Amino acid sequence: MSANSVLSAPLILPPPRTETGMVGWMRANLFSSWHNSAMTVVATISLVLALWFGLGWILLEANWAVVPTLGGRIIIGQYNIEAACPGQNCFWRPQAALLLITALLGMAWAVAGGGVTKRIALVVGGAAAAFAFLPYGLDQMGLDVRLLLLANLPALAAGWALARYTRLGSASWIAILSVIAFILTLVLLRGIPGVPLLHPVAVIYWGGLMLNLLLAVAGIALSFPVGIVLALGRRSRLQVVKLLCIVFIETFRGVPLITLLFMSQVLVPLAFPENFPQNSLVRAAIVITLFSSAYMAENIRGGLQSLHPGQVEAARALGLPGWQTTLFISLPQAIRNVIPPIVGQFISLFKDTSLVYIIGMLDVVEISRAFIQGNPEYLANAKELFIFLALVFWVFTYGMSYVSRRVEQHLGVGER
Amino acid sequence: MATVLRNLTYQGIPVWRNIFVIQWASQILSGVLVVVLVSWFFVNIGNAIQERDIPYGFSFLSREYQTPIGQHFLDYKSSDSFLYAFVVAATNTIVVSIVGVILATVLGIVVGVSRMSGNWIVSKAALVYIEFFRNVPLLLHLFFWFYIVLALPPVRQGYVIAQRLYINNGGVSFPWPSPTNAGLAATWVLAAVAAVIIGSVVRRRLTQRERETGQSSFPLVAGCAAAVVIGAAAWLILSAAGGAAPFVISQPEPQGTFGRISGGFTVPGGLIALLIGLVTYTSSFIAEIVRAGIQSVGRGQTEASRAVGLSAMSTLRDITFPQALRVIVPPLISQCLNLTKNSSLAGAIGYSDLTNVAKTMTQTAPAVSIFILIMAAYLAMSLTYSLIGNLYNRHKRFIGS
Incomplete structure (x- = not known):
């Protein structure tokens, strides 16, 4: 507190009011020059018009009845129809699988102790439970369905408590349990011959958003390790391995996924004996995985190339063997560097699951299209249905990119 | 004593730990494994083909295709050969690819530049556009536009603008030289x-x-x-x-009671839906590429050019954008490739592209041969785009250095 600061204090004037606060912000961001002002005016007018007509259409003109008419078909496709599940109601099986997922999310919340995981767990559990209050009649949506949906909240709490008060509350246990839960989900959905409540349901009846999510989860979980192996193979000093990886990657990247899916349907059954059990869902999952892993390999290779060679040299100088250098030094840093493109690839894999229409599987998009095709009275409302589906997809994909941004922040990419 | 001495003297690396041997053994092993698997696959397919009497080989190419193709830019009649039908279908894909690439690039650059605009409203509007369009499956885009086109009135009740432009469920017709x-x-x-x-x-x-x-x-x-x-x-x-x-x-002119449009040029509804869907979807990816490219140019470049008195527009056109192009072009080319490959979804909305026609062909022709043809066709298109991209890249680099 010298005399200097006392003297200069009155000389520091506050900034002019036009440069601070709301007015200053608008001057800087909206009206900094005459053409910027013109742009602001034009953009505002067109946005207001678009909002006016858009909201008017959404609230007054659009007929959203087509969405509840499809109802459960959007979620599970034809899983519950009489032909798939003769003489019994199979709707409880996907719902039980959903309970497993919410329980796992509850566990993850307890382990992570809040943050994104907590938010995701609460949103998923809350949304699932909220479906129980849909204004359907009891004949369309039975009490059992509603109770099972409501059970998502206790499942969330149970998972949380399980992770909090038992020894299962660690990241590695959750990883193991997720794999078990995925297999359990598949068993639940497929059914076991001879078990009374678990009548087998053929995979051609699996559909709706359930099918998209199953394919996406399987594809993401498998294409990531395959992509890593392919990326390492492409950078290998072993010429034969390198050549094989390049041929694989470039072939799968060069052809549209839809062609691969279709050809897998036409060609692959020919390569097996006629009585060999064939499963179009497994084939689709394998093709999507291989296709995605070729792109994944290129992303990871980019990450490996961005790594300073000093890292590997230092690791080798410290005496780490080659596999440990790759596993503990190169890969973690390489993958951290390319999280955005990897998540971008996950997102496009999720979007690509809608292409299984080509092999006759009724995913959420195809079942909607088939519904419109079969009920021409809804032809004029097709856009409402597709806008609704676009929003559903958007919620999932935006959620994925949100998580990826948080993971990046957590890992301190660009800071360290 | 002798054993101890032998153990103490260095005898070289044993064969099973010799890195040279391990590397070669693993390479040969993996190579043989893959060759065996692939040949097993194709030999089995060959056997199945013979057993089930499915025709194979490429002799079908000169046979008459005898199936109509919905839209075609080349003259086509059902008595033409499989090979010619394949070329017609490939042309359909190429037309979509070229028109789509041009439109998507222009729109993508406009949106990407808007995203970088200093104007808050314009920038946020571009952000909403990008985030919405690229996060929704392309198939949904296509169905959305397709059903909008389908829900348009028939030709006689269709919209007519200035007696020249006809918009109806058959497509858009306009005057053409x-x-x-x-x-x-x-x-x-x-x-x-x-x-x-x-x-x-x-x-x-x-x-x-x-x-x-x-x-x-x-x-x-x-x-x-x-x-x-x-x-x-x-x-x-x-x-x-x-x-x-x-x-x-x-001039386009509706004829007859059902109002088939004759004269002028008609862009079929399926193609319009396909182009709108592909262009809006791809442009949202291109916009992000453009944004990344502009951001990669140092701030100092912009500041310096503003300091010497260039306008904001001139700064973008003459200083920032030419430098950003070097970063933009390689991923842009891969987006153009994606657009070409994504046009294979056209079959879902009734446009006869390469994949759609090939899919129909597999009913009367051997699937293996068709598959090889499709792969070759898409590979040729990919290579052409990569070649153009690489040439452009080299050109840019020479000027820069």
């Missing part, structure tokens, strides 16, 4: 191309002179004027010599 005489028209097209070349030469010369002497001579205006004058002169001379203008404007 049609040649009166093939020879005359071809001659004028050649003359027009020559006029454009001469015009650009004039512009380049004048620009060079302007740069050297500092005298402004309006190079762009002069170049355009030269091209227009030569083109118009050729038109007049050819009209006088041939007795008729090389081209007349053909």
Whole structure:
């Protein structure tokens, strides 16, 4: 507190009011020059018009009845129809699988102790439970369905408590349990011959958003390790391995996924004996995985190339063997560097699951299209249905990119 | 004693730990494994083909295809061969690819630049556009637009703008120049191309002179004027010599009770839906690429150019964007490839692209051969795009260095 600061204090004037606060912000961001002002005016007018007509259409003109008419078909496709599940109601099986997922999310919340995981767990559990209050009649949506949906909240709490008060509350246990839960989900959905409540349901009846999510989860979980192996193979000093990886990657990247899916349907059954059990869902999952892993390999290779060679040299100088250098030094840093493109690839894999229409599987998009095709009275409302589906997809994909941004922040990419 | 000595003396690395041996053994093993698996796959397919009497080979290519193709830009009739039908389908894909790539690039650049705009509203509007369009499956885009086109009124009740533009569920029809005489028209097209070349030469010369002497001579205006004058002169001379203008404007006209449109040029509804869907979807990815490219140019470049008095527009056009292009072009090319491959979804909305026609062909022709043909066709398209991209890249790098 010298005399200097006392003297200069009155000389520091506050900034002019036009440069601070709301007015200053608008001057800087909206009206900094005459053409910027013109742009602001034009953009505002067109946005207001678009909002006016858009909201008017959404609230007054659009007929959203087509969405509840499809109802459960959007979620599970034809899983519950009489032909798939003769003489019994199979709707409880996907719902039980959903309970497993919410329980796992509850566990993850307890382990992570809040943050994104907590938010995701609460949103998923809350949304699932909220479906129980849909204004359907009891004949369309039975009490059992509603109770099972409501059970998502206790499942969330149970998972949380399980992770909090038992020894299962660690990241590695959750990883193991997720794999078990995925297999359990598949068993639940497929059914076991001879078990009374678990009548087998053929995979051609699996559909709706359930099918998209199953394919996406399987594809993401498998294409990531395959992509890593392919990326390492492409950078290998072993010429034969390198050549094989390049041929694989470039072939799968060069052809549209839809062609691969279709050809897998036409060609692959020919390569097996006629009585060999064939499963179009497994084939689709394998093709999507291989296709995605070729792109994944290129992303990871980019990450490996961005790594300073000093890292590997230092690791080798410290005496780490080659596999440990790759596993503990190169890969973690390489993958951290390319999280955005990897998540971008996950997102496009999720979007690509809608292409299984080509092999006759009724995913959420195809079942909607088939519904419109079969009920021409809804032809004029097709856009409402597709806008609704676009929003559903958007919620999932935006959620994925949100998580990826948080993971990046957590890992301190660009800071360290 | 002897054993101890032998154990103490160095005897070289044992075979199973020799890195050279391990590497070669693993390579040979993996190579053999893959070759065995692939050949097992194809031998089995070959056997199945023989057992089930499915035809194979490429002899089917000269057979008549005998199936109609919905839309075609080349002349096609059902008695044409499989090979020609394949070429027709490939042309359909190529047309979508070229038009789509041009439109998506333009729209993508506009949105990407808007995203970087200092104007808050414009920037946020671009953000919403990008985030919404790229996070929704392309198939949904296509269905959305397709059902909007389908829900349009039929031709007789369709929208007509200024008696020229017809919009209905058959597509969009507009006036189009049609040649009166093939020879005359071809001659004028050649003359027009020559006029454009001469015009650009004039512009380049004048620009060079302007740069050297500092005298402004309006190079762009002069170049355009030269091209227009030569083109118009050729038109007049050819009209006088041939007795008729090389081209007349053909107007679209609804015919009959169902109102089939004849004359003009009709873009079929399926193609419109496909193009709108592909262009909006791909442009949202291109916009992000453009944004990343502009951000990669150092801030100092912008600041320096503003400091020497260039306007914001000129800074973007002459300083930032040319430098950003180096970062933009490689991923842009891969987006163009994606657009081409994504156009294979056209079958879902009834446009006869390569994959859709090939899918129909597998009912009457061997699937293995069709698969090989499709792969070759898409590979050729990929390689062409990569080649253009690489040439452009090299060109850019030379100027930069």
